[in-house]
Amino acid sequence: DVKVTQSSRYLVKRTGEKVFLECVQDMDHENMFWYRQDPGLGLRLIYFSYDVKMKEKGDIPEGYSVSREKKERFSLILESASTNQTSMYLCASALRSNEQFFGPGTRLTVL
Amino acid sequence: AQRVTQPEKLLSVFKGAPVELKCNYSYSGSPELFWYVQYSRQRLQLLLRHISRESIKGFTADLNKGETSFHLKKPFAQEEDSAMYYCALESFQKLVFGTGTRLLVSP
Numbered sequence: 685d686v687k688v689t690q691s692s693r694y695l696v697k698r699t700g701e702k703v704f705l706e707c708v709q710d711m712d713h714e715n716m717f718w719y720r721q722d723p724g725l726g727l728r729l730i731y732f733s734y735d736v737k738m739k740e741k742g743d744i745p746e747g748y749s750v751s752r753e754k755k756e757r758f759s760l761i762l763e764s765a766s767t768n769q770t771s772m773y774l775c776a777s778a779l780r781s782n783e784q785f786f787g788p789g790t791r792l793t794v795l
Numbered sequence: 796a797q798r799v800t801q802p803e804k805l806l807s808v809f810k811g812a813p814v815e816l817k818c819n820y821s822y823s824g825s826p827e828l829f830w831y832v833q834y835s836r837q838r839l840q841l842l843l844r845h846i847s848r849e850s851i852k853g854f855t856a857d858l859n860k861g862e863t864s865f866h867l868k869k870p871f872a873q874e875e876d877s878a879m880y881y882c883a884l885e886s887f888q889k890l891v892f893g894t895g896t897r898l899l900v901s902p
Contacts, residue, residue, distance in 0.1 A: 688838075715888060724804065726881060726894035727839075734888070742889070774839065783829075784890060786839040 687711070688787040690775050696793045703762040705790050707775030714780060716758035718742075718750065721772040721789070733758055765794045797822050797886045801893035808872050809901050816867040816896045818856075818882030827885040828865040830856055831892075834878045842867075842880070852876070872900045 691706035709716065715734055719727040719742075729742030731750040739750050747769060751759045758777075762769055772791050776784040798821045808814055820826060830842040843851045845858045845865060856867045865882060877900045882893040 717889070719892075724894060726801075727890075727892040729889060729891075732889060776839075778888075780888060783841045783844070788838050 688775060688777055688785050690773075690787040690790050692790050693788065694791050694793075696795065697762075697765050698795050699766060701762075701765050701794075703765050703792065703794075705760040705762075705773055705775075705792070707758045707760070707777075707787055708756055709758075709777035709785070710756065711777065711779070711785070712755065713777040713785075714755075715778045715784075716752065717776040717778070717784065718748075718758065718760045719774045719776065720744070721774055727774065730760065765792075767794050770794045797884055797891045799882050799884050799891055799893035801880075801882055801896050803896045804894070805897045805899065807899045807901065810874055811871050814867075814869045814872045814876070814898065814900075816880050816882075816898065818865045818867065818893060820863050820865065820882075820884050822863075822884055822886065826858070828856075828858060829883045829885070829890070830854070830865075830867050831881045831883055832878050833881070839881070872898075874900050874902060876900050 688709045717732040718730045721727050728744050733739050733752045749761045772789050774789050775787040778784040800819045828845045832842040833839045854869045881895045883890040
């Protein structure tokens with residue numbers, strides 16, 4: 685079974701803090717994705733990566749950056765957290781164009 | 796631009812009733828479409844994809860290119876079908892998701 689894990693299930697941070705969300709997959713997938721999930725808005729793609737050290741902007745990259753130094757790990761960084769970044773963050777991985785496998789999510793609250 | 800529309804935020808039915816969750820898309824080209832499901836306290840997972848033409852947990856979805864639709868159907872809903880359902884369209888190895896429909900099946 686593909687396993688996608690995320691470093692935290694719940695996270696509470698203060699406005700202006702730098703926040704790191706980590707995602708690790710164990711199936712040697714090339715593609716990894718970060719989404720945020722908000723009620724009424726569905727899943728929106730923040731950033732994705734097709735390979736190590738490669739990154740592409742998704743639909744809502746503002747206020748976020750990413751890092752992919754190793755194939756299995758894809759990090760989402762909030763340089764200066766703001767209250768409008770309070771959300772559920774989902775990581776996913778996929779073998780090229782195939783099914784995406786999702787992590788359990790990190791519920792981030794920014795106070 | 797690619798877009799997926801799920802017009803219903805909430806669909807509430809009784810156990811044993813037929814279910815149809817609507818999905819319409821806009822895409823220039825030959826689309827690949829998916830339904831993902833998220834049960835309570837579980838991670839989002841693939842339910843079915845149109846190219847496999849499978850029936851999963853009694854659900855089916857037919858791609859209608861003329862109506863640009865990919866509606867999800869089940870003839871007899873079960874309580875365990877209660878979940879959040881997302882329709883998604885693949886574009887350049889990325890998925891474009893709809894806003895989701897919450898299905899509530901009451902006993």
